[in-house]
Amino acid sequence: MSDASGKSYTRGQDEAGHIQTVSTRWSWRDTLGACAVRWCVRRRTYTVVPGLYAVGTPTPESPLLVSANYKLSFDHLRRALEGLSAWIVVLNTDGINVWCAAGKGTFGTEELVTRLEAVSAAKHMSHRTVVVPQLGAPGVAAHEVRRRSGFQVVYGPVYAKDLPAFLRAGLQATPQMRRVGFSLRERLAVTPVEGVQRLLPALIILTLFVASAGLGRHGYRDLLEQWPWITLAVGSNFVTGLVLVPALLPGLPGRAFAMKGAAAGVLLGLALAWFWPFGHAAALSVGVLSVGACSFLGLMFTGCTPYTSASGVRSELRWALPLQGALMLVGLAGWLVSRFI
Amino acid sequence: MKMQYLKNVVTLRLDPLHCGGCGRCVEVCPHGVFKIEEKKAFLAARDACMECGACARNCPVDAIFVKNGMGCAVGILNAKLGRTSSCCGESQACCCSTQPEEK
Numbered sequence: 001m002s003d004a005s006g007k008s009y010t011r012g013q014d015e016a017g018h019i020q021t022v023s024t025r026w027s028w029r030d031t032l033g034a035c036a037v038r039w040c041v042r043r044r045t046y047t048v049v050p051g052l053y054a055v056g057t058p059t060p061e062s063p064l065l066v067s068a069n070y071k072l073s074f075d076h077l078r079r080a081l082e083g084l085s086a087w088i089v090v091l092n093t094d095g096i097n098v099w100c101a102a103g104k105g106t107f108g109t110e111e112l113v114t115r116l117e118a119v120s121a122a123k124h125m126s127h128r129t130v131v132v133p134q135l136g137a138p139g140v141a142a143h144e145v146r147r148r149s150g151f152q153v154v155y156g157p158v159y160a161k162d163l164p165a166f167l168r169a170g171l172q173a174t175p176q177m178r179r180v181g182f183s184l185r186e187r188l189a190v191t192p193v194e195g196v197q198r199l200l201p202a203l204i205i206l207t208l209f210v211a212s213a214g215l216g217r218h219g220y221r222d223l224l225e226q227w228p229w230i231t232l233a234v235g236s237n238f239v240t241g242l243v244l245v246p247a248l249l250p251g252l253p254g255r256a257f258a259m260k261g262a263a264a265g266v267l268l269g270l271a272l273a274w275f276w277p278f279g280h281a282a283a284l285s286v287g288v289l290s291v292g293a294c295s296f297l298g299l300m301f302t303g304c305t306p307y308t309s310a311s312g313v314r315s316e317l318r319w320a321l322p323l324q325g326a327l328m329l330v331g332l333a334g335w336l337v338s339r340f341i
Numbered sequence: 342m343k344m345q346y347l348k349n350v351v352t353l354r355l356d357p358l359h360c361g362g363c364g365r366c367v368e369v370c371p372h373g374v375f376k377i378e379e380k381k382a383f384l385a386a387r388d389a390c391m392e393c394g395a396c397a398r399n400c401p402v403d404a405i406f407v408k409n410g411m412g413c414a415v416g417i418l419n420a421k422l423g424r425t426s427s428c429c430g431e432s433q434a435c436c437c438s439t440q441p442e443e444k
Binding site: 102103134135137138139140141142143155158173175178179180182249250255256257299300302303305306307308309310311312313314315316317 | 344345346347348350351352365367368369370371372373389390391392393394395398399401408409410411412413414415416417418
């Protein structure tokens with residue numbers, strides 16, 4: 001068995017069959033990488049080579065755990081195993097996390113069975129039990145894995161941090177370990193990624209509104225006078241939709257995300273309309289546009305949650321999109337008309 | 342804090358006649374939808390289902406049906422617009438990415 005002298009886990013099992021031992025500590029590179037991917041930097045290429053890895057000094061009796069080859073998934077797993085000895089088999093999920101890859105099927109029965117075979121798992125283990133993360137279950141059929149590989153699948157806890165307790169209890173999860181949460185921290189974890197991805201559209205929208213401010217009688221003068229306010233309005237909508245709605249999610253009224261977004265939008269719209277210094281018509285339009293925009297951004301946040309169903313989102317889209325579209329049209333019309341009165 | 346999504350929208354169905362009471366559904370469900378009583382599973386919290394499909398996939402007797410998909414507006418809209426270059430699609434899953442694949 002080779003030692004963890006290499007800083008990055010890019011080797012897995014080499015040709016001679018040596019298994020790389022990985023540390024349970026994060027290096028500064030791991031921390032930096034984890035921060036970077038949270039901001040969309042190198043996210044698609046942040047991978048580990050699929051294969052068999054060792055943590056601590058595992059024996060044939062040590063537990064066999066499964067992970068995806070998104071490095072952040074793998075890093076969270078190994079960090080949770082501080083002081084323990086285990087085997088980790090990393091599946092090839094094209095660098096996608098366990099949960100998303102399971103939905104796609106790349107983290108699935110086929111890949112698990114063939115990967116267990118490819119790394120000769122049966123030769124390294126004296127037991128025939130494999131611990132698959134619970135969030136991988138949408139892709140893995142436990143009974144088929146058993147039939148095809150001889151390995152009995154036990155689903156581990158949702159969160160890697162619960163693994164030590166789960167292993168100590170003899171592969172028993174408490175009901176609490178089986179439940180997925182959505183804490184404030186988790187709700188805001190994807191905000192930077194979303195923010196980076198929506199930055200360009202937001203800048204385009206901002207540019208269009210600033211340009212349209214110059215359409216009226218006083219043209220260029222209006223534009224110069226109003227651009228800070230327009231920037232404030234677009235910026236505060238951006239922050240409300242991407243930060244406040246996720247942060248305040250449980251406290252916002254309604255179950256539908258379009259409703260929750262709209263509620264935040266009403267508050268923001270009222271504030272903006274109240275202080276808007278360039279006429280009532282424009283103020284009202286800004287308010288209406290804010291409600292529509294925040295409602296839309298709220299709806300878009302459904303993809304970042306672990307509890308919205310596709311059927312639910314589809315039903316929401318049916319009534320919310322037309323309403324949001326109507327609000328936007330009314331708001332835009334008011335905004336344009338207000339240029340000329 | 343427990344958050345609840347819309348009522349009465351999910352496609353989840355359980356056939357109690359076929360259920361053997363193995364408890365896999367209880368094990369895999371991240372929202373505690375299933376409970377076992379008298380060696381049969383039942384839907385204790387159907388509205389908490391997010392249609393991930395883990396229960397149906399792991400039911401050894403096919404007693405569970407759910408039309409699985411991601412509850413992601415971006416993905417559903419992309420699928421409707423016929424965009425396949427994006428990683429979000431209705432029958433695919435990629436919770437938090439709307440970025441096209443980097444080449």
